[in-house]
Amino acid sequence: DTAVSQTPKYLVTQMGNDKSIKCEQNLGHDTMYWYKQDSKKFLKIMFSYNNKELIINETVPNRFSPKSPDKAHLNLHINSLELGDSAVYFCASFETGEETQYFGPGTRLLVL
Amino acid sequence: DQQVKQNSPSLSVQEGRISILNCDYTNSMFDYFLWYKKYPAEGPTFLISISSIKDKNEDGRFTVFLNKSAKHLSLHIVPSQPGDSAVYFCAATTGRRALTFGSGTRLQVQP
Numbered sequence: 001d002t003a004v005s006q007t008p009k010y011l012v013t014q015m016g017n018d019k020s021i022k023c024e025q026n027l028g029h030d031t032m033y034w035y036k037q038d039s040k041k042f043l044k045i046m047f048s049y050n051n052k053e054l055i056i057n058e059t060v061p062n063r064f065s066p067k068s069p070d071k072a073h074l075n076l077h078i079n080s081l082e083l084g085d086s087a088v089y090f091c092a093s094f095e096t097g098e099e100t101q102y103f104g105p106g107t108r109l110l111v112l
Numbered sequence: 113d114q115q116v117k118q119n120s121p122s123l124s125v126q127e128g129r130i131s132i133l134n135c136d137y138t139n140s141m142f143d144y145f146l147w148y149k150k151y152p153a154e155g156p157t158f159l160i161s162i163s164s165i166k167d168k169n170e171d172g173r174f175t176v177f178l179n180k181s182a183k184h185l186s187l188h189i190v191p192s193q194p195g196d197s198a199v200y201f202c203a204a205t206t207g208r209r210a211l212t213f214g215s216g217t218r219l220q221v222q223p
Contacts, residue, residue: 004155033210035211035213041199041216042114042215043156043201043203043211043213045210045212056209056210058210090155099161100146100161101158101211102158103148103155103157105153105154106153
């Protein structure tokens with residue numbers, strides 16, 4: 001019974017394409033995040049939503065657009081994919097007052 | 113601008129010995145620190161945390177030490193086991209919001 005799930009797990013696509021990654025959490029948490037792990041293995045925050053409202057938007061190109069249809073879902077749409085977008089994208093969820101964020105398994109995106 | 117640094121990309125220890133993983137930070141506003149463990153092709157999983165008002169937190173074989181004046185924290189694993197082999201990430205946050213991660217240390221525990 002997966003707490004935070006992401007689809008797809010792997011995504012290989014061509015430059016210029018548009019793609020979406022989906023995230024779902026069944027923990028009843030009120031906050032969800034997208035992190036990017038680049039080639040140097042740093043995990044960096046991209047976006048955060050609390051109760052469907054955007055609360056963190058780091059310096060991310062506007063080709064990236066998060067969407068939260070409800071508290072349990074946070075999707076990431078990427079337009080006009082570039083080579084530098086190749087990375088592992090992790091979704092995480094968090095409940096205010098708890099100790100830690102829970103991470104999904106990651107989506108490995110490769111842009112050719 | 114790396115606010116959280118893990119200067120050792122890898123560490124190898126013998127089974128049964130102590131593993132010490134280090135982490136330094138620069139942002140004095142951080143008030144909560146966490147260690148995550150990550151296996152290949154999986155997301156990070158929470159290991160242990162410490163609030164900035166404490167200097168030590170222990171959970172079984174895992175102990176985290178915080179030295180605020182030095183802006184340094186460390187994770188001690190005693191005794192180390194082969195199953196502990198993974199990448200360990202140090203993370204810090206302000207007000208329990210988004211995490212700022214270090215670059216990770218790959219721990220290899222030799223049987």
